[in-house]
Structures are given as C-alpha cells and as structure tokens.
Amino acid sequence: MAGTKTRRAKAPKESPFDMHGIAPELALDLLREMLRYRRFEEKAEEAYAIGKIGGFCHLHIGQEGVAAGAIKALRESDYVITAYRDHTEAIAKGVAPTAVMAELFGRTGGTSGGKGGSMHMFARSVRFMGGHGIVSGQVPLATGIAFRIKYKSEDDIVACFMGDAAVNQGGFHEALNMAAIWELPVIFVVENNHYGMGTAFRRVSLTDMVERSSPYAIPASKVNGQDVLATYAHFRDLAAEVRNGGGPRFVDVETYRFRGHSMSDPVSGTYRPKEEVEQHTHFDDPIAILRDHLFEAGSLDQDGLEAMDAEAREEAQEAFEFADASPVPGPEALYEHVWADVDGNGRLRFDGREEAPWR
Amino acid sequence: MAVMTYRDALNAALREEMARDPDVFLMGEEVAEYDGAYKVSKGLLAEFGDHRVVDSPISELGFGGLCVGAAMAGLRPVVEFMTFNFAFLALDQVINSAAKLLYMSNGQFPIPIVFRGPTGAALQLSAQHSQACETYYVHAPGVKVVTPATPADAKGLLKAAIRDNDPVAFMEGELLYNFKGEVPEDDDFVIPLGVADLKHEGDDVTIVTHGKMVHVALQAANKLSTEGIGADVVDLRSIRPLDVDAILRSVQKTNRAVYLEEGWAYVGVGAQIVATIQEEAFDYLDAPVLRVTQADVPMPYAKNLEMMAKPSADRVVEACNKVLYREAR
Ligand SMILES: Cc1ncc(C[n+]2csc(CCOP(=O)(O)OP(=O)(O)O)c2C)c(N)n1
Numbered sequence: 001m002a003g004t005k006t007r008r009a010k011a012p013k014e015s016p017f018d019m020h021g022i023a024p025e026l027a028l029d030l031l032r033e034m035l036r037y038r039r040f041e042e043k044a045e046e047a048y049a050i051g052k053i054g055g056f057c058h059l060h061i062g063q064e065g066v067a068a069g070a071i072k073a074l075r076e077s078d079y080v081i082t083a084y085r086d087h088t089e090a091i092a093k094g095v096a097p098t099a100v101m102a103e104l105f106g107r108t109g110g111t112s113g114g115k116g117g118s119m120h121m122f123a124r125s126v127r128f129m130g131g132h133g134i135v136s137g138q139v140p141l142a143t144g145i146a147f148r149i150k151y152k153s154e155d156d157i158v159a160c161f162m163g164d165a166a167v168n169q170g171g172f173h174e175a176l177n178m179a180a181i182w183e184l185p186v187i188f189v190v191e192n193n194h195y196g197m198g199t200a201f202r203r204v205s206l207t208d209m210v211e212r213s214s215p216y217a218i219p220a221s222k223v224n225g226q227d228v229l230a231t232y233a234h235f236r237d238l239a240a241e242v243r244n245g246g247g248p249r250f251v252d253v254e255t256y257r258f259r260g261h262s263m264s265d266p267v268s269g270t271y272r273p274k275e276e277v278e279q280h281t282h283f284d285d286p287i288a289i290l291r292d293h294l295f296e297a298g299s300l301d302q303d304g305l306e307a308m309d310a311e312a313r314e315e316a317q318e319a320f321e322f323a324d325a326s327p328v329p330g331p332e333a334l335y336e337h338v339w340a341d342v343d344g345n346g347r348l349r350f351d352g353r354e355e356a357p358w359r
Numbered sequence: 360m361a362v363m364t365y366r367d368a369l370n371a372a373l374r375e376e377m378a379r380d381p382d383v384f385l386m387g388e389e390v391a392e393y394d395g396a397y398k399v400s401k402g403l404l405a406e407f408g409d410h411r412v413v414d415s416p417i418s419e420l421g422f423g424g425l426c427v428g429a430a431m432a433g434l435r436p437v438v439e440f441m442t443f444n445f446a447f448l449a450l451d452q453v454i455n456s457a458a459k460l461l462y463m464s465n466g467q468f469p470i471p472i473v474f475r476g477p478t479g480a481a482l483q484l485s486a487q488h489s490q491a492c493e494t495y496y497v498h499a500p501g502v503k504v505v506t507p508a509t510p511a512d513a514k515g516l517l518k519a520a521i522r523d524n525d526p527v528a529f530m531e532g533e534l535l536y537n538f539k540g541e542v543p544e545d546d547d548f549v550i551p552l553g554v555a556d557l558k559h560e561g562d563d564v565t566i567v568t569h570g571k572m573v574h575v576a577l578q579a580a581n582k583l584s585t586e587g588i589g590a591d592v593v594d595l596r597s598i599r600p601l602d603v604d605a606i607l608r609s610v611q612k613t614n615r616a617v618y619l620e621e622g623w624a625y626v627g628v629g630a631q632i633v634a635t636i637q638e639e640a641f642d643y644l645d646a647p648v649l650r651v652t653q654a655d656v657p658m659p660y661a662k663n664l665e666m667m668a669k670p671s672a673d674r675v676v677e678a679c680n681k682v683l684y685r686e687a688r
C-alpha cells in the first residue's frame with residue numbers, strides 16, 4: 001500500500017511533485033486551500049477574542065495539511081464526517097466560509113442557522129455529515145453511512161476524521177470491527193496531533209497508533225500530515241483502493257496542533273513545553289513546507305504567494321463581515337426542527353411555555 | 360381479522376414494511392440466522408436476504424450508531440435490541456446523535472429509525488435483565504416512545520413507527536410475545552402515534568397506563584367492576600407524542616386518576632402524567648392522583664420478593680380505592 005512517512009529523496013533528487021505524482025498546478029491549489037483555512041481560523045480567533053463567537057471553539061491551525069490533503073483527494077460525491085474541530089474540514093468539503101463563520105457567530109446565515117455552533121457544522125448538499133461533539137461518536141455514524149453506500153451498491157466512500165483520543169473509545173472499536181466484517185467503504189483517519197486535550201497519547205496507549213486497527217484486520221498506514229503532497233497522494237491511492245471494493249482502511253496522520261486545545265487553553269504550558277510547540281511551528285508548518293517546495297521548483301514566487309495570501313485574507317474578512325451582518329435567529333427557530341413530523345396527533349412538547357401551540 | 364400472537368403481529372408489520380420500502384432493513388443480535396432471540400424476525404432472512412436482515416456483533420453502541428449513520432444517509436433502519444436492558448450501551452447514540460441531529464443541523468438530517476425490543480421485567484431474571492426503560496428515552500426531545508400492549512396495537516404502531524421520520528423507541532414486552540388477539544390483515548392498517556386507546560370504560564375512576572401494564576390495569580378494572588366500581592383504562596400507546604386530550608377527557612369524567620407503570624416512580628413517566636393532570640385538570644380533581652409503580656429497588660431474584668417489587672392488580676385496586684376514599688372490601 002502507498003506511502004509511509006515520506007523520506008527526503010536521495011540524489012539524483014526527485015522533486016516532491018514527481019515523487020507523489022502531483023502536478024504543480026494541483027500543488028498550488030493545495031497551498032491556496034491551506035492558506036484559506038489558516039486565514040479563516042485566524043479570523044475566527046480574532047472574532048472569538050472580541051466576543052463575536054462563544055462557547056467551545058477548537059481551531060485547526062497547524063493541521064491544515066490533513067484537511068486539504070485528505071479531502072481534496074476525494075470525489076465530490078464522497079462523504080466526510082468529523083469531530084468538533086470541524087471548521088476547515090467543512091470548508092475543504094465545499095461549504096462556504098461565510099456559512100461556517102456565520103454558524104460560529106450563531107446567526108441565521110450559518111450552516112445550521114446558528115443552532116449548531118463551532119462543533120456542529122453540517123452541509124448535506126455537499127455531503128459534509130458533521131460536526132460531532134462526543135469523542136468517537138462520529139465513528140459508528142461514518143460506518144453507517146458506508147453501510148448505506150454498500151446497501152445501495154454505490155461507489156462513493158466515506159472519510160471519517162477523528163482525533164487520537166477517539167481510538168480509546170469503545171465505539172471506535174465496535175465500528176472498526178463492523179466495517180471490517182462487512183467490508184464497508186470507509187477510511188478511518190486519525191488526525192494524530194499527539195494530544196487529547198492535555199493527555200499525550202503515549203500516556204494512554206502502550207501500542208502505537210498505527211497498530212490500533214490490527215485486531216480487526218484493517219490495513220493501516222501512516223503519513224506525515226504536515227506534508228500535504230504526501231498526504232494527498234496517500235489518500236488518492238487509498239480512496240481508489242476503497243472505492244474498488246477493498247474494504248476499510250485506517251490511517252495514522254501525524255500532525256500537530258499549533259494552538260491550545262480550545263480557546264481557553266494556552267498554546268503551551270502544563271502538558272507540552274513551549275520548546276516543543278516552537279519546534280513544530282518552526283519546522284512542521286504544512287504551509288511553509290509546501291511553499292518552499294514550490295519556490296524551489298520555480299512554480300511560485302514571493303509575489304505569487306502574497307497575491308494568494310491576500311485573497312485568502314480577503315475571503316476570511318468577507319466571511320467575518322457576512323457573519324456579522326447576518327441576523328440572529330428569530331424566536332420561532334427555538335422550536336423548529338426538534339421533530340421531523342410535527343403535525344401528527346398527541347403532544348410532543350412539555351415545557352408549558354406560553355409560545356407552545358396548545359396554550 | 361385474524362387471531363395472532365403479539366410476536367406474529369410484529370413480524371407481519373416488519374414483513375409488510377420491508378416489502379413496501381426497500382430502504383427499510385433490520386439489524387441486531389440474532390435477528391437473521393437465529394430468527395430473533397424472541398423469534399420476532401422469524402423467516403425474514405429467508406424472505407429478504409442477509410443484505411436486509413443483518414446479524415450484528417454484540418456491539419450495541421456500535422450497531423446502534425451505525426444505524427443512526429445509515430439513517431443520516433437516507434436509509435430507514437429498524438434496530439432490534441435483544442432487550443432494552445442492553446441498550447444502555449447505545450444510549451449515547453440515541454440521545455446525542457439520533458435525537459439531536461435534526462436540530463443541530465437545522466433540519467438537514469432527519470433520522471427515520473426505530474429502536475425496538477422488549478422492555479420491563481419477565482420472570483425471575485433479576486436486576487440487570489428486568490428494567491422498564493421508557494423514562495430514559497422519553498426524557499429527551501427528539502425521540503418518540505411507543506409501547507404497544509396488544510397484537511393489533513403492536514402491528515399498527517410498528518408500521519407507523521417505521522414510516523415516521525423521527526427516531527422511535529418501540530418498546531415491547533417479553534411476556535406479551537405469546538399473547539393472542541385479533542389483528543386486521545390489511546397492509547395499510549397503521550395506528551397513528553399519539554392516539555391513546557380506551558381499553559375499558561367506567562365512570563368512577565381513571566387508570567392511565569402504557570405497555571404491558573395495560574393488562575394489569577384491565578385485571579384491576581375487572582375486579583373493581585365486580586365491586587360496582589367503573590374504571591376507565593386509558594392505554595397511552597405512545598408516551599411521546601402523548602394523547603393529553605384522552606387523559607383529560609377521562610379525568611374530567613371521573614375526577615379521579617391513578618397512573619400505573621412498570622418502572623420506578625422517581626421521575627418516571629407517571630411523574631409527568633401527574634404533573635400534566637394537575638396543571639390542566641386541577642379543578643376537576645376530587646382526590647390526589649396516585650401512582651402504582653415498581654418498588655424503589657433493583658429487581659430481586661427470589662420469586663416472592665419479585666412479586667412484591669412488581670406493580671400488581673391488587674395495588675392498582677388499592678390505589679383506586681384510595682382516590683375514591685373508599686374502604687376496600
Ligand atoms: C465522550 C467524550 N468525553 C470527553 C469529552 C471532552 N473532550 C473534548 S475534546 C477532548 C479531547 C479529544 O482529543 P482528540 O480526540 O485527540 O482530538 P483533538 O482535540 O486533539 O483534535 C475531550 C476529552 C468529549 N467531548 N466527549
């Protein structure tokens with residue numbers, strides 16, 4: 001199977017583009033994507049600081065290579081489902097940044113009309129299946145989506161993202177077992193940033209991440225998520241295998257979170273030293289790594305980069321402005337969409353509120 | 360009309376709905392090759408194949424969640440829990456996923472799923488296998504809870520539950536599977552959710568109940584009638600949606616009510632019913648509304664203790680006498 005961690009090629013030096021079979025145009029697209037995600041998250045961080053966004057908010061800064069590399073390697077009709085660190089994966093799947101930002105602001109223009117928030121982005125139209133807040137909750141759901149694909153003899157696949165902490169949940173193990181016995185078309189993707197909040201994975205597991213699917217005979221692999229070219233190539237190949245009936249796959253994507261776990265957690269401190277974080281932000285920034293490759297290949301220059309970045313910043317600013325101008329949900333939204341079938345017999349609500357229709 | 364068991368009525372509902380809609384499938388432990396732990400799915404594997412009648416591993420959280428995911432993606436799963444005692448393992452996916460996905464996605468993801476299986480105690484199965492689980496499900500907005508007491512209700516309500524676009528916890532009774540009754544054979548015999556059924560009529564006292572306890576209520580009503588007391592037995596059939604009008608209609612007639620349920624009293628279904636009656640029919644009441652429930656203990660094994668723990672027709676008669684301020688004979 002394709003790609004373990006990419007190694008620096010020996011002389012004669014093969015370009016990383018050739019090595020992964022990725023044309024420079026595609027590499028430029030991946031860079032543009034990652035810049036969009038980075039600037040979006042920075043804007044969200046800014047908006048949070050001034051009180052426009054509330055509650056839990058988990059940024060994806062540092063992990064953009066996973067979103068771009070894995071999701072851009074899929075077909076549009078493939079499904080993506082993830083945990084609560086979901087903003088950029090939604091954008092990668094094709095959700096408008098305006099809608100993601102408006103959701104963060106709790107506004108009607110949001111993906112869920114302001115009723116989901118940071119952790120619950122959903123967009124059925126582009127097969128972005130959420131946005132799930134219970135660690136590993138999305139893993140059985142992903143398996144069910146894959147069950148549907150097989151049930152209907154379709155050839156889409158599911159990419160199920162999760163954090164490293166999810167692999168210690170029972171639901172993860174139950175779902176992998178079922179995906180394996182029924183040969184379901186799903187790729188289980190661990191965004192292994194090495195920490196579940198403040199708990200280092202090595203403190204809660206004696207086995208390596210890549211071993212975690214072996215009890216279920218699901219082929220496992222490892223890729224460096226900070227190297228978006230390697231990640232893209234890896235998922236392109238895996239997607240083909242899964243689409244062709246190869247059954248599920250498990251991928252340990254090595255990555256690193258450049259910010260705190262959520263907005264209330266400092267970037268470094270009690271559970272990871274400053275030096276560790278600096279080491280990663282300095283040497284492992286997926287945007288800088290691809291930028292340097294493109295510079296080296298002569299496919300991009302400083303001006304080109306700045307133009308690309310200016311566009312990304314502009315898009316994030318527009319998202320902010322859209323969200324800020326978007327109305328807050330009206331009171332009627334409170335009771336909407338609790339039930340799909342509401343006009344039947346009997347009473348469904350028991351809060352005794354005045355707005356309730358039987359009063 | 361045909362006379363059939365509750366089990367066969369459920370089986371007929373499953374068969375008809377699976378034949379009607381290719382997106383309906385059944386998954387659970389022992390549903391296929393074993394024909395169902397209680398034989399509710401008997402013959403379905405042969406008729407529909409292992410594609411649609413799927414034996415799962417013993418992974419309640421996993422297959423419960425898998426089926427919610429399948430419903431997100433447009434299928435209409437029927438999940439069989441061998442009993443609801445084992446479904447606690449899946450409760451996260453019911454409450455955190457199935458019940459909330461429609462709301463959290465602002466209407467994008469309806470979850471048309473049925474979680475079904477027996478709830479409540481059978482005989483001498485002890486604490487972990489003898490629990491009435493309705494309260495856990497009915498507590499959360501987003502889940503409907505259905506509790507059929509008779510073969511006809513079992514068939515008509517299961518068909519409605521499968522056609523419903525919301526998650527439905529469909530709670531059967533292990534001791535009811537062999538119970539026989541008349542059942543319409545019509546493929547379109549569907550009983551809408553949220554419509555209670557008056558299973559016995561009388562003017563003096565109202566017994567409100569659901570599920571298997573309907574039969575205990577009927578025994579009590581028969582006893583009372585030999586003493587010249589007429590009891591309404593209001594079978595809720597579904598706890599959410601709740602036919603509040605049917606409860607109020609009866610209470611307005613009798614001015615006295617007793618709630619009977621198999622589960623524990625504390626924050627049980629009856630607590631809600633009593634609250635609703637006092638909020639909306641206070642002026643009609645001539646006595647406090649009483650509840651007859653399981654003793655507030657885990658179910659003991661010893662036969663005599665189990666008998667003491669369970670609600671009984673005698674206790675219901677006693678409660679009715681109390682609300683009638685009547686000396687027992
Ligand atoms: C079942 C459950 N337990 C605890 C939490 C609280 N919690 C939220 S995120 C988190 C850490 C998860 O870490 P990981 O899966 O590695 O994802 P990351 O945050 O690193 O992306 C915890 C413990 C939760 N959301 N769900």
Ligand SMILES: [Mg+2]
Nearest residue numbers: 163164195196
């Ligand atoms: Mg982590």
